Amino acid sequence: MATMQEVAERAGVTKQTVSNVVSGRGRVSTATAARVQAAIDELGYVPNLVARSLATGATMTVALVVPSVANPFYSEVVEEVENALREQGYHLLLGTTRQDAGRARELLTSLAGRSVDALLIAGDHDLEDHLALLADARFPVALCAWENDIPHTLPVVTIDYDNGGFLAGRHLRELGHERIAVVAEMPHHAPRVEGARRAFARDGLTIPDEAIFVSDPSRPEHEFEVAEQVFDSSLRLTAVFATRDVLALRILEAARLRGLAVPGDISIVGFDDIAEVGSAHPPLTTVAIPTRSMARQSVELLLRSVADSMRPDNTMSLLRPRLIVRSSTGPAPRAAD
Amino acid sequence: MATMQEVAERAGVTKQTVSNVVSGRGRVSTATAARVQAAIDELGYVPNLVARSLATGATMTVALVVPSVANPFYSEVVEEVENALREQGYHLLLGTTRQDAGRARELLTSLAGRSVDALLIAGDHDLEDHLALLADARFPVALCAWENDIPHTLPVVTIDYDNGGFLAGRHLRELGHERIAVVAEMPHHAPRVEGARRAFARDGLTIPDEAIFVSDPSRPEHEFEVAEQVFDSSLRLTAVFATRDVLALRILEAARLRGLAVPGDISIVGFDDIAEVGSAHPPLTTVAIPTRSMARQSVELLLRSVADSMRPDNTMSLLRPRLIVRSSTGPAPRAAD
DNA sequence: CTGAAAGCGCTTACAG
DNA sequence: CTGAAAGCGCTTACAG
Numbered sequence: 001m002a003t004m005q006e007v008a009e010r011a012g013v014t015k016q017t018v019s020n021v022v023s024g025r026g027r028v029s030t031a032t033a034a035r036v037q038a039a040i041d042e043l044g045y046v047p048n049l050v051a052r053s054l055a056t057g058a059t060m061t062v063a064l065v066v067p068s069v070a071n072p073f074y075s076e077v078v079e080e081v082e083n084a085l086r087e088q089g090y091h092l093l094l095g096t097t098r099q100d101a102g103r104a105r106e107l108l109t110s111l112a113g114r115s116v117d118a119l120l121i122a123g124d125h126d127l128e129d130h131l132a133l134l135a136d137a138r139f140p141v142a143l144c145a146w147e148n149d150i151p152h153t154l155p156v157v158t159i160d161y162d163n164g165g166f167l168a169g170r171h172l173r174e175l176g177h178e179r180i181a182v183v184a185e186m187p188h189h190a191p192r193v194e195g196a197r198r199a200f201a202r203d204g205l206t207i208p209d210e211a212i213f214v215s216d217p218s219r220p221e222h223e224f225e226v227a228e229q230v231f232d233s234s235l236r237l238t239a240v241f242a243t244r245d246v247l248a249l250r251i252l253e254a255a256r257l258r259g260l261a262v263p264g265d266i267s268i269v270g271f272d273d274i275a276e277v278g279s280a281h282p283p284l285t286t287v288a289i290p291t292r293s294m295a296r297q298s299v300e301l302l303l304r305s306v307a308d309s310m311r312p313d314n315t316m317s318l319l320r321p322r323l324i325v326r327s328s329t330g331p332a333p334r335a336a337d
Numbered sequence: 338m339a340t341m342q343e344v345a346e347r348a349g350v351t352k353q354t355v356s357n358v359v360s361g362r363g364r365v366s367t368a369t370a371a372r373v374q375a376a377i378d379e380l381g382y383v384p385n386l387v388a389r390s391l392a393t394g395a396t397m398t399v400a401l402v403v404p405s406v407a408n409p410f411y412s413e414v415v416e417e418v419e420n421a422l423r424e425q426g427y428h429l430l431l432g433t434t435r436q437d438a439g440r441a442r443e444l445l446t447s448l449a450g451r452s453v454d455a456l457l458i459a460g461d462h463d464l465e466d467h468l469a470l471l472a473d474a475r476f477p478v479a480l481c482a483w484e485n486d487i488p489h490t491l492p493v494v495t496i497d498y499d500n501g502g503f504l505a506g507r508h509l510r511e512l513g514h515e516r517i518a519v520v521a522e523m524p525h526h527a528p529r530v531e532g533a534r535r536a537f538a539r540d541g542l543t544i545p546d547e548a549i550f551v552s553d554p555s556r557p558e559h560e561f562e563v564a565e566q567v568f569d570s571s572l573r574l575t576a577v578f579a580t581r582d583v584l585a586l587r588i589l590e591a592a593r594l595r596g597l598a599v600p601g602d603i604s605i606v607g608f609d610d611i612a613e614v615g616s617a618h619p620p621l622t623t624v625a626i627p628t629r630s631m632a633r634q635s636v637e638l639l640l641r642s643v644a645d646s647m648r649p650d651n652t653m654s655l656l657r658p659r660l661i662v663r664s665s666t667g668p669a670p671r672a673a674d
Numbered sequence: 675c676t677g678a679a680a681g682c683g684c685t686t687a688c689a690g
Numbered sequence: 691c692t693g694a695a696a697g698c699g700c701t702t703a704c705a706g
Contacts, residue, residue, distance in 0.1 A: 001475050003683060014693050019685065029691060044473050049452040050390045051683035054698050059387060061430065061452075069412040078406050082433060086440075091447070093398065094431040096419060103423075110428070115386035115398075136381050138338050221616035256593065257618055279558035281594055340699060351677050356701065366675060388699030391682045677706080682699105690693080 002043035011039040022047055061091040062302065063116040065107060067125040068096055072246065072274040073291060077122050077145065080295035088303055090117070099218060101126045108133045118302040122295075124148055125188065140305040140312045144298040147191055155312045157298045157319070164287040164321035165195020168241045168269045169207075171285070171323055173199055176332040177239040177267060181230045183213045183251065184243040192243040192271060211235055215247055223247055227254035238332040239267035245274045248284055252328065263330035273324060282327035289321045339380035348376035359384055398428040399639065400453040402444060404462040405433055409583065409611040410628060414459050414482065417632035425640055427454070436555060438463045445470045455639040459632075461485055462525065477642040477649045481635040484528055492649045494635045494656070501624040501658035502532020505578045505606045506544075508622070508660055510536055513669040514576040514604060518567045520550045520588065521580040529580040529608060548572055552584055560584055564591035575669040576604035582611045585621055589665065600667035610661060619664035626658045 004022075008015045013032055020028050021036045028036070039045070053059045064081050066074045082092045093116055097104040104126040111119060112133060119134070119141045121127060131151060134141050143156040150156055172180055180200075184193050197207050213230055216222045227250045230240060242248035248270030252262060260266050262282060270277055273288035297317065305312035341359075345352045350369055357365050358373045365373070376382070390396045401418050403411045419429045430453055434441040441463045448456060449470060456471070456478045458464060468488060471478050480493040487493055509517055517537075521530050534544050550567055553559045564587045567577060579585035585607030589599060597603050599619060607614055610625035634654065642649035 005683075015684080016686090016694085017692060020692090023685085027691065032692085046449055046475070048391075048683050050387060050396060051698090052685075053387045053452075054385075054391050054700085055683080055685040057698075059452075069406045069415050070409065072407065075406040075412060078431070079433060079435075082431070086443075089447075091452070092431050094415070094419070094429050096416065098416075106423075110426075112383060115390075115396075115428070138383070220612045224616055224618075253618065275557045279561055281561075281590065342699075352700080353678085353702090354676060357676090360701085364675065369676085385699050388682090389701075391684085392699080392701040394682075675706105677704105679704090680702090682701085685698085686696090688693105688695090690691105 001048075002045040004045070004047070007036065007039045007043055007045045010043065011036045058306075059115060059117050060089060061093050061116050062118045062120065062299070063093040063095060063111050064120045064122065065095045065097060065104075065111075065127070066122045068098060069094075072276075073145075073244075073272050074122060076274075076291045077295045080292040081120060081122075081299055084296045084299035090303070097126050099126055101129070105130050105133070112137050117306050118142075120144060120298050120302060122298075140302050142298050142302050142312060144294055147188060150316065153314070155301055155314050156316050157294055157301060158317075159289045159294065160318045160320055161189075161191040162195040162198070164271060164289060165192035165197075165241075165243070166199045167195075167321060167323040168192075168271065168287050169196035169199025170202075171325065171329065172196075172239050172241065172267065172269060173203055173205075175239075175267065175329060178205055178332065179211070179235055179237050180207060180239040180241055181211045181213055181233070181235065181237050182207060182241045182243065183215055183226055183230060183247050185217050186212075186214045189243040196241055211237070223250040224254060227251040231255065231258055231260070237266065239269070239329070241269045241271075243271050245270040245272040245277045245284065245286055248286065248328075249276065249280060252280060252284065262328050265333060267329040267332070269329055278326070280328075285326045285329040286324055287321045288324045290319045294319050338385075339382040341382070341384070344373065344376045344380055344382045347380065348373045395643075396452060396454050397426060398430050398453050399455045399457065399636070400430040400432065400448050401457050401459065402432045402434060402441075402448075402464070403459045405435055406431075409613075410482075410581075410609050411459060413611075413628045414632045417629040418457060418459075418636055421633045421636035427640070434463050436463055438466070442467050442470070449474050454643050455479075457481060457635050457639060459635075477639050479635050479639050479649060481631055484525060487653065490651070492638055492651050493653050494631055494638060495654075496626045496631060497655045497657055498526075498528040499532040499535075501608060501626060502529035502534075502578075502580070503536045504532075504658060504660040505529075505608065505624050506533035506536025507539075508662065508666065509533075509576050509578065509604065509606060510540055510542075512576075512604065512666060515542060515669065516548070516572055516574050517544060517576040517578055518548045518550055518570070518572060518574050519544060519578045519580065520552055520563055520567060520584050522554050522584075523549075523551045526580040533578050548574070560587040561591060564588040568592065568595055568597070574603065576606070576666070578606045578608075580608050582607040582609040582614045582621065582623055585623065585665075586613065586617060589617060589621065599665050602670060604666040604669070606666055615663070617665075622663045622666040623661055624658045625661045627656045631656050 004018050008018045021033050095107040121143050122145045124146045146158045147161050213226050215226045270284045270286035273286045277284040341355050345355045358370050432444040458480050459482045461483045483495045484498050550563050552563045607621045607623035610623045614621040
């Protein structure tokens with residue numbers, strides 16, 4: 001592989017001049033620039049990025065840690081982080097934790113060796129206990145999509161999940177629903193559940209613990225089983241709030257399989273606003289969260305701090321979800337009681 | 338940040354010795370090793386990976402290029418590639434092309450600067466024309482999940498897609514189906530379609546062009562529209578072969594919405610064997626492809642070549658798909674003709 | 675078992 | 691506008 005030195009010799013100049021024409025910085029006469037460029041082309045010279053990194057202290061790569069990519073929410077985060085990074089010329093180093101605390105720990109440890117310029121952690125799964133490993137990282141670290149027990153030691157850009165749950169609950173209350181089930185991944189989605197409860201509490205109503213159904217994200221087939229449990233329960237429900245759209249879709253399927261009309265017999269509200277949900281039958285009412293803007297803001301926070309070579313401001317920003325009313329929710333059916 | 342030199346001074350030894358204890362290579366007396374380790378701990382020393390890379394010529398990171406991560410097939414590839422990489426101590430640099438040839442081009446160009454030890458490209462979307470950019474890459478390159486016009490210039494580990502289509506078609510033929518529709522993303526899935534046609538041709542039957550329905554992957558809502566078109570057609574179909582499970586699921590949904598019994602009125606065969614398909618209602622018959630083993634073999638091929646520091650053998654390996662019969666396929670209903 | 679030297683391929687002031 | 695030098699922080703032979 002041709003080196004900068006070789007290009008310099010061929011062009012009859014010094015390394016510095018080659019460096020100048022490659023970087024476009026420092027001025028070089030048109031004539032020598034052309035000579036250098038010719039040498040570069042003839043030799044097929046490509047700068048060695050590792051050497052450049054050592055000299056400049058910048059690797060132009062940012063690491064992103066997510067629980068999984070097989071989850072529409074996180075795959076959207078990955079896509080948008082990559083977009084934002086690429087616009088600034090950065091590469092993306094990806095690590096997934098897969099609900100494995102040991103793996104998460106290794107990941108953070110191996111990342112702490114400054115081979116990246118910044119680190120973004122998405123989602124609070126399995127990482128709570130390992131954040132301390134990052135205490136003396138040599139690069140800025142930020143958190144996003146963090147739902148429970150938001151750390152105070154690092155900057156975070158996340159969603160107001162509690163408010164999202166509240167929006168879902170309030171919508172259902174406005175439609176007159178009094179008895180609803182909540183299907184949630186617990187404890188991760190606790191804030192969404194609490195939000196919905198708060199909306200009911202305003203009207204003096206409660207969502208009892210028996211009406212909270214816990215889904216296990218590690219077993220996809222479990223999602224449907226839970227949906228079945230909901231309808232098998234004797235709670236005389238008129239609506240279901242699912243704290244993830246993927247769950248909401250399973251509930252819709254289970255309802256249809258039992259001949260329940262949506263929203264005639266049962267209303268369904270989801271959470272996330274993933275693409276499939278808008279083209280479901282019927283299209284689902286859901287709580288939309290600004291995933292892409294969250295991803296983008298996180299990257300900007302981090303890159304700003306890289307540019308200024310200072311720790312990022314220890315800010316916490318909470319993005320607001322938004323209720324999207326489609327056709328899976330309607331007035332509560334008159335109780336036959 | 339502490340440097341190796343500083344650790345050496347503190348421990349009263351030379352850099353080399355510190356390097357030895359850090360790497361575990363070259364022997365060091367227990368006593369000095371302990372002194373060095375103490376200095377490392379006191380200073381919070383972490384080796385600078387970039388410097389190490391420049392010295393060794395290895396970055397311990399491998400790049401993976403995929404069309405998208407919002408696709409269950411590719412997200413499985415990403416996961417398994419990451420697994421295989423991590424086992425060997427490598428990091429994953431991820432790039433997605435998003436059906437944007439310009440973006441794909443930029444990606445490959447920016448990767449060519451030897452900041453990675455190897456490159457794996459999954460999927461043939463948008464890359465056909467840019468492979469030449471990799472001609473003088475300083476690291477090994479391999480292809481996987483390549484379906485059309487497999488290049489001869491690079492090693493590839495892929496699926497026998499044509500055979501997958503054949504398995505689906507043969508299964509349907511064995512059940513007595515004569516008139517089927519194929520829903521496919523074209524031209525990408527052409528081999529799967531051809532495979533199915535081949536199975537029919539053995540019995541002197543053809544799948545006419547009108548029975549091939551093209552789905553547009555860039556518009557998720559289009560998938561359902563296509564499913565509707567299939568049932569609106571006047572082809573008197575008894576089965577549908579969808580070249581992706583996600584499509585098969587939409588077809589199942591459309592069938593149910595019209596009151597068609599699956600498999601009583603219509604049989605459905607998918608392709609991929611993604612997790613959701615096994616817990617659908619009914620569970621879908623599908624062509625399972627060894628995605629994880631493909632990902633793993635690709636990584637091993639690449640890493641072997643990195644270890645030997647030679648070009649990978651220009652091999653082409655074709656992994657065999659397997660038909661998984663579940664409950665969405667049954668005997669063709671007796672025609673009422 | 676430990677030390678002194680050279681080198682990986684760039685960039686960054688600093689002279690001229 | 692161009693050149694000579696030092697340095698980024700490691701590792702790799704090579705002596706002792």
